[in-house]
Amino acid sequence: MNLLLSKAHDILKTVFGFTSFREGQEAVIQHILDGHHTLAVMPTGGGKSLCYQVPGLVLDGTAIIISPLISLMKDQVDSLQANGVSAVFINSTLSHTEQRDILEEVRLGQYKFVYVAPERFESFEFIQAIKATHLSFIAFDEAHCISQWGHDFRPSYRSIIQNLQQLGTDCPLVALTATATDQVIYDIQSLLAIRPEYVTNTGFLRENLIFRVERGVKKSDFIKHYVSERQNDSGIIYAPTRKITDQVYTWLVTNGFKAARYHAGMSEQERIKSQDQFLQDDVTIMVATNAFGMGIDKSNVRYIIHYGIPMNIESYYQEAGRAGRDGEDSECILLFASSDVQLQKFLIEQSSLEASKKDQEYEKLHAMVQYGYTNQCLQRYILDYFSDPNELERCGTCSSCLKSEELEDVTKEAQMVMSCVKRMGERFGVAMTAKVLKGSSSQKLKEFGFAALSTYGLLSHYREADINTLIQQLIADGYLNVEHGKFPTIKLSKRSYPVLKGEEKVWIHARVQEVKRNNNYNEALFDYLRDLRKKLADQQGLPPYIVFSDATLKDFCRMVPLSKEEMLLVKGVGERKWEEYGEYFINGIQEFIDQHGPVQKVKTLPETSEFVIRKREPSTEGPSHLITYKLFEKRHSIDEIAKQRGMLKLTIENHLFKAAQEGHPLKWELFFTPDQEQLVLEKHGVLTEKKLKPLKEMLPEEISYTAIKAVLVKNGIM
Ligand code: ADP
Numbered sequence: 145m146n147l148l149l150s151k152a153h154d155i156l157k158t159v160f161g162f163t164s165f166r167e168g169q170e171a172v173i174q175h176i177l178d179g180h181h182t183l184a185v186m187p188t189g190g191g192k193s194l195c196y197q198v199p200g201l202v203l204d205g206t207a208i209i210i211s212p213l214i215s216l217m218k219d220q221v222d223s224l225q226a227n228g229v230s231a232v233f234i235n236s237t238l239s240h241t242e243q244r245d246i247l248e249e250v251r252l253g254q255y256k257f258v259y260v261a262p263e264r265f266e267s268f269e270f271i272q273a274i275k276a277t278h279l280s281f282i283a284f285d286e287a288h289c290i291s292q293w294g295h296d297f298r299p300s301y302r303s304i305i306q307n308l309q310q311l312g313t314d315c316p317l318v319a320l321t322a323t324a325t326d327q328v329i330y331d332i333q334s335l336l337a338i339r340p341e342y343v344t345n346t347g348f349l350r351e352n353l354i355f356r357v358e359r360g361v362k363k364s365d366f367i368k369h370y371v372s373e374r375q376n377d378s379g380i381i382y383a384p385t386r387k388i389t390d391q392v393y394t395w396l397v398t399n400g401f402k403a404a405r406y407h408a409g410m411s412e413q414e415r416i417k418s419q420d421q422f423l424q425d426d427v428t429i430m431v432a433t434n435a436f437g438m439g440i441d442k443s444n445v446r447y448i449i450h451y452g453i454p455m456n457i458e459s460y461y462q463e464a465g466r467a468g469r470d471g472e473d474s475e476c477i478l479l480f481a482s483s484d485v486q487l488q489k490f491l492i493e494q495s496s497l498e499a500s501k502k503d504q505e506y507e508k509l510h511a512m513v514q515y516g517y518t519n520q521c522l523q524r525y526i527l528d529y530f531s532d533p534n535e536l537e538r539c540g541t542c543s544s545c546l547k548s549e550e551l552e553d554v555t556k557e558a559q560m561v562m563s564c565v566k567r568m569g570e571r572f573g574v575a576m577t578a579k580v581l582k583g584s585s586s587q588k589l590k591e592f593g594f595a596a597l598s599t600y601g602l603l604s605h606y607r608e609a610d611i612n613t614l615i616q617q618l619i620a621d622g623y624l625n626v627e628h629g630k631f632p633t634i635k636l637s638k639r640s641y642p643v644l645k646g647e648e649k650v651w652i653h654a655r656v657q658e659v660k661r662n663n664n665y666n667e668a669l670f671d672y673l674r675d676l677r678k679k680l681a682d683q684q685g686l687p688p689y690i691v692f693s694d695a696t697l698k699d700f701c702r703m704v705p706l707s708k709e710e711m712l713l714v715k716g717v718g719e720r721k722w723e724e725y726g727e728y729f730i731n732g733i734q735e736f737i738d739q740h741g742p743v744q745k746v747k748t749l750p751e752t753s754e755f756v757i758r759k760r761e762p763s764t765e766g767p768s769h770l771i772t773y774k775l776f777e778k779r780h781s782i783d784e785i786a787k788q789r790g791m792l793k794l795t796i797e798n799h800l801f802k803a804a805q806e807g808h809p810l811k812w813e814l815f816f817t818p819d820q821e822q823l824v825l826e827k828h829g830v831l832t833e834k835k836l837k838p839l840k841e842m843l844p845e846e847i848s849y850t851a852i853k854a855v856l857v858k859n860g861i862m
């Protein structure tokens with residue numbers, strides 16, 4: 145590694161507190177350090193800022209960053225300053241004297257980063273000031289604004305080029321964007337004279353986004369359920385019109401949710417206020433038209449719900465992409481009703497576009513509608529749409545991937561849920577019941593004395609969200625009843641009793657999904673630290689996610705740092721943040737432990753919780769299914785392995801079958817008897833539709849799906 149690059153690694157660690165670069169970052173940084181004009185194309189949240197911030201700190205001189213929006217500049221400057229870096233912005237929010245003073249300081253080389261709007265290059269004083277300054281490079285953030293083909297062309301971006309010539313500087317130009325259509329890339333390259341070998345394009349895939357399409361649900365019910373289970377999470381609900389925005393907003397607020405709204409029909413003041421409330425975590429839900437979002441770098445947006453389909457996949461992906469910038473798992477949900485398509489058609493029809501353009505728009509709309517219906521992996525669908533060469537076949541987490549033909553026996557879990565509902569007196573809702581089953585240490589639960597129930601923590605090895613889903617599915621299938629009202633409560637139903645008595649089994653569509661690694665943190669401690677962060681952020685007048693990102697707080701909960709050394713190991717804690725906030729959070733963690741007892745450390749190497757943009761890297765212990773296989777060979781039971789690995793039994797079984805298919809010996813006698821094997825093979829032979837469900841129906845009750853699959857795998861039929 146050359147000297148500059150190794151300096152870049154040091155800075156990554158000491159200033160930003162990160163252990164490793166994400167895909168593409170190192171290449172981009174290397175190009176800039178080598179003095180080349182450079183283009184970085186990475187998805188939203190991919191970490192483009194770091195690509196220029198790190199070399200800006202390695203190189204001598206001042207970097208000028210061109211940014212299209214005031215809110216973006218402020219955000220970037222805040223977060224650099226929070227990391228102890230000298231940065232400043234110059235824009236129209238400053239008075240003339242302020243601007244002049246800053247320019248004087250720039251001339252004296254007092255800043256590593258100066259953020260400006262493109263128009264600034266039309267100012268004579270500005271040009272004079274930077275002429276007199278030693279520049280490390282000039283970066284164009286959101287560089288697609290330079291291209292007429294981009295969805296957000298700004299003429300002022302383009303005219304910078306001529307003004308740059310006046311400067312007569314040969315410092316590197318750096319362009320960064322998330323828009324990767326060939327036309328835009330070509331345009332940026334030719335305008336800034338960027339050679340192909342200095343273009344780094346990581347593709348579109350966002351591994352931490354979980355895509356879901358909900359067809360034919362009652363939208364208001366869906367949203368109500370969804371947001372009430374995530375009262376602490378930030379999310380955006382995109383509505384297709386101002387009117388619907390107002391309706392959803394009013395309805396949420398009257399139902400007691402903390403929401404703000406945003407659309408072009410509001411005054412600027414109102415809009416700024418809404419936006420601030422959202423950024424500051426004073427409200428958790430933003431209901432908005434597509435007018436909201438450009439320039440919002442809030443990193444802890446946990447979900448994006450589309451109340452209706454947008455006009456095309458480009459818009460959808462851009463809006464949905466505002467979730468999970470911090471790399472933590474986040475959901476992007478499309479509430480799809482076929483009737484919504486009419487509205488979009490109407491909008492195209494009403495537009496002033498010429499006929500051929502309209503046809504293009506219809507075609508794009510069609511692709512969007514297909515997204516609502518496809519059974520294909522949703523991530524793959526999007527990648528295909530953008531002709532992304534990524535090799536991913538299926539993401540395994542989207543709603544298409546999760547729907548599986550297989551059914552899973554959840555009788556035992558259902559019984560646990562039911563007896564828990566009973567023991568809680570049938571007076572509580574889904575969320576509370578799930579918390580009891582999870583064994584959450586929340587205060588409210590203690591007040592009700594639920595920690596003493598025999599059902600407390602029975603499902604502690606499941607994610608709380610999965611327990612929630614299980615309960616919802618039991619409700620949907622009538623195994624539990626709901627009494628509606630302001631606070632809906634769940635009760636046993638007629639169908640509960642046969643299940644409780646062991647007379648009836650419960651099957652649900654299996655979620656063939658491994659529990660995401662990211663979610664193994666203590667949720668109660670997270671809630672506690674989030675409150676502390678909010679207090680601190682309010683005192684400092686900063687958005688909470690700038691103090692520490694959600695990803696960092698979650699790592700606190702996993703690694704439970706109680707000393708400086710431990711805290712510096714957490715990603716997102718650099719030296720400056722340690723000095724400013726370290727002790728405050730250590731005290732917080734200690735207080736939590738004093739009140740609630742010790743918190744178990746979940747060992748994670750820093751890189752396992754980091755998200756990898758391209759394919760999943762094989763873990764150092766080998767592929768997941770072989771880890772399972774090794775445990776199984778050590779005589780662990782499937783139940784134990786599921787618990788230990790925090791995965792569903794079904795996943796564990798599938799791991800074992802996969803290992804068998806690859807030729808690893810398996811003890812088949814644990815799955816079926818020779819008689820059962822023969823019977824399964826016989827019935828399979830006569831079956832016309834070779835699927836599991838009809839096969840299961842032809843066989844005696846006691847032969848489980850697992851047994852059937854095992855027979856098929858052993859005999860090479862599956
Ligand atoms: P983009 O501009 O590409 O949309 P940002 O630069 O705003 O994305 O980065 C998104 C988030 O990712 C930020 O919270 C940032 O701190 C985080 N991040 C960037 N690089 C890394 C890294 N190497 N390791 C961990 N987190 C990172």
Ligand code: MG
Nearest residue numbers: 192193285286
């Ligand atoms: Mg950015």
